[in-house]
Amino acid sequence: MSEFFSMGGHGAYVWSAYGITLAVLIVNVWLARAKRRSALQRARALATQDEVPRKQPTVRQLQ
Amino acid sequence: MKLPRWFHQLGSPPYVYRLAEALAPWLGGIGLALLAVGSFWGLVVAPPDYQQGDSARIIYIHPQTAYVGMMAYVVLAVAAGIGYVWRIKLAHAVAVSAAPIGAWFTFCALVTGALWGRPTWGTYWQWGDPRIMSEALLLFLFLGYLALRGAFDDRDKADRVTAILAVVGVVNVPIIHYSVEWWNSLHQTSTLFADGGPAMTADMLVPFLIMFAGFTLTFYWLLLRRLQAEIVEREGSARWLREWLAEGAR
Numbered sequence: 001m002s003e004f005f006s007m008g009g010h011g012a013y014v015w016s017a018y019g020i021t022l023a024v025l026i027v028n029v030w031l032a033r034a035k036r037r038s039a040l041q042r043a044r045a046l047a048t049q050d051e052v053p054r055k056q057p058t059v060r061q062l063q
Numbered sequence: 064m065k066l067p068r069w070f071h072q073l074g075s076p077p078y079v080y081r082l083a084e085a086l087a088p089w090l091g092g093i094g095l096a097l098l099a100v101g102s103f104w105g106l107v108v109a110p111p112d113y114q115q116g117d118s119a120r121i122i123y124i125h126p127q128t129a130y131v132g133m134m135a136y137v138v139l140a141v142a143a144g145i146g147y148v149w150r151i152k153l154a155h156a157v158a159v160s161a162a163p164i165g166a167w168f169t170f171c172a173l174v175t176g177a178l179w180g181r182p183t184w185g186t187y188w189q190w191g192d193p194r195i196m197s198e199a200l201l202l203f204l205f206l207g208y209l210a211l212r213g214a215f216d217d218r219d220k221a222d223r224v225t226a227i228l229a230v231v232g233v234v235n236v237p238i239i240h241y242s243v244e245w246w247n248s249l250h251q252t253s254t255l256f257a258d259g260g261p262a263m264t265a266d267m268l269v270p271f272l273i274m275f276a277g278f279t280l281t282f283y284w285l286l287l288r289r290l291q292a293e294i295v296e297r298e299g300s301a302r303w304l305r306e307w308l309a310e311g312a313r
Contacts, residue, residue, distance in 0.1 A: 004107070007117035010182050014120050017175040018102065021124045024171045025098075025281065028164060032288040039295040040308070047305045 074151050076294045077303040083287040090287065094280030097273050104270035121179040122254070123270055127278040129172035132201060133236050135165025135282060139208070140233035143226035155222035156297060158229060159212070160289035164282060166205035173198060184249045193242040194250035197235060204232040218297070 007014045072078045105123030112119030139161040146154030176195070177187040189195055208225055215221035243252045254262050254271075261268055298304045 007120065008111060010116060010118035013118055013178045013182050014106075017121045017124060017178040018106070020174050020178075021128060021171055024128075024167050028167050028285050031163070032285045032292070036288055036292040036295075039292040043295050043298075043300070043304055044308050046300045047308055 074153055076153055076298055076301070077307070079153060080291055080294050080307070083291050087284055087287045087291075090280045091284035094277050094282075094284055097277030098281065101270045101273035101277050104273065109267050109270055115183055118179060118182040121175055122267075123274045125172060125175040125179055126255075126271075127274045128168045128175060129198065129239075130275065131278045131282045132165050132169035132172055132198075132205075133239060134279070135161045135168060135286075136201060136204065136233065136236055138286070139165060139205075140229045143222075143229035146222060147226040147230070152222070152297060153294070155226070156290055156293040157286070158222075158226065160286050160293050162205050162208050164285050164289065166202060166209070168278075168282070169198065169202045169205060173202065180249070186249075189249055192249050193246040194239070194248045197239040197242050200235055201239060204228075204235060208232075 005011055005015070101123060105120055109120070109123075111117045112122075139158050142154045142157035142161065145151055146158060173195075176198070180189075181187050208228055211225050211228060212221045215224065242248060243250050263271060295304060
């Protein structure tokens with residue numbers, strides 16, 4: 001088993017490479033999830049805020 | 064010329080949002096499963112390399128993350144170009160979503176490359192090496208794209224200006240690929256596209272390709288999730304979005 005972890009003396013390189021790759025994957029999943037959550041949250045806030053229909057400008061008013 | 068219906072649908076934010084919602088779990092689930100299987104196979108089952116020993120097990124993550132970084136740049140450039148020419152906002156949303164993921168994977172390729180270089184070449188980093196420099200330039204193209212976006216308050220203007228940078232920078236992608244053939248590099252030439260077929264036996268080639276598929280699917284999973292966020296931000300309080308939220312979207 002320790003032979004497996006030592007990777008023929010290259011264990012430090014192999015395991016840190018895999019570890020960093022795993023960390024990058026986890027960070028990316030977390031970032032994508034956080035971005036989606038906050039976007040939906042803001043949209044939800046916007047939707048409830050706008051529930052009272054705002055007065056739309058009429059064509060006449062725009063002229 | 065009459066374009067097919069699905070082509071027009073791909074320009075519609077609600078359609079794409081729902082499509083992403085349906086596809087994302089499959090891409091993520093299959094992608095992560097392939098990464099788990101491929102890692103186990105590469106670290107435990109596959110034999111060590113006859114010259115490089117066990118350090119060569121980095122070959123199951125390093126070329127794959129580098130490839131995903133380059134693919135992300137092509138997605139970024141093509142999407143930004145389409146958005147610029149045909150003024151499709153959704154295409155710009157795809158471009159924005161691809162950039163940070165590509166930057167992360169390129170960073171990962173540089174780090175795993177350094178960790179492979181140390182036991183193999185005797186150095187983590189070599190200034191002036193064509194492969195290392197062109198790959199580092201890819202990272203700076205992603206970061207430059209994102210930094211340039213940050214300089215604009217107006218999103219439409221940011222979309223158009225950064226699209227030019229994105230499209231121009233795509234020339235770097237073939238330069239990365241051919242750098243090991245055009246110039247002298249410490250980096251080994253392609254194992255997969257070697258003369259006379261892949262220079263690997265099946266017990267190494269299978270996990271090698273499984274990891275390519277795993278990272279690729281994982282990239283598109285992350286891309287779709289970011290794209291959904293980008294669509295929601297850009298659509299503001301559109302009616303379809305309000306209905307979607309009322310239905311109880313997560």
